[in-house]
Amino acid sequence: MALTQLFVHPLKSCRGNALQRAEVTPQGLRDDRVWLASRADGQFISARSHPRLVQVGVTRQDDGQWCFTAPGMPPLLTSPADYRQRVPATVWKSAFSALHGDAAADAWLIHYLGEPLQLLWLGDSSRVQKTTADTLSFADGYPYLLLSEASLLDLNSRLAQPVTMRHFRPNLVVDDTFAFEEDEWRRFRIGAVEFEVVSRCTRCVLTTVDPDSAQPDPQRQPLATLLGYRRLEEGVCFGVNVIARNSGTLQLGDAVEVLDSALAFD
Known part of the structure; x- marks a missing residue:
């Protein structure tokens, strides 16, 4: 597994900036x-x-x-x-x-x-996220959001009009997993930085806003499709909220290692 995309959103809800390298802080990626x-x-x-x-x-x-x-x-x-x-x-x-x-x-x-x-x-x-005592930027609830390319591919296989990662505003994107494998991770490492998964990320109407045109999708996609098969105990989930356990620098291509998971890997 490897890190394939890095994003920061310097203004809350603004267009994401794709990066080659990023500094990890307790509050999130630098400038996020x-x-x-x-x-x-x-x-x-x-x-x-x-x-x-x-x-x-x-x-x-x-x-x-x-x-x-x-x-x-x-x-x-x-x-x-x-x-x-x-x-x-x-x-x-x-x-x-x-x-x-x-x-x-x-x-x-x-x-x-x-x-x-x-x-x-x-x-x-x-800010302080009450359940973890970790400091935050202006993010909604957690400093990092991770998604896998396999999860997006699975979703797009169910949509008439594919969407991009930008609809979901992640910070970290990884490849070489199976769809929604990240839901089961507890701890993982990217390069030299260790992360802990705190919760699944519940999704809202913001996912229906086209990141280029700013127009909401009239069919409420992709949220409507996610409602059909990703409604879990917490809500409609896509991606996981994570916190960093040490500082460091990430760059595209860094190896991703799962350290603890609810799944058993051979």
């Missing part, structure tokens, strides 16, 4: 979900309610600034150094603090999405 679009009270928004977020591109520049792009919008350059005001923020039921401060970035976001919003920077703050 370090920006958040929120309402004035700090309540987060995502592509579930604002699908056009999936068309926002976010990249860190060599000088430390960040560049935001979106269809019909001029590029925005913003610097974390301008985010000095600590403000409350909320992702689902988790309340924490983030940094605010660039009025031009707020104006850019407001113009693009057409409603009062603000752009927040994670800074040195982090």
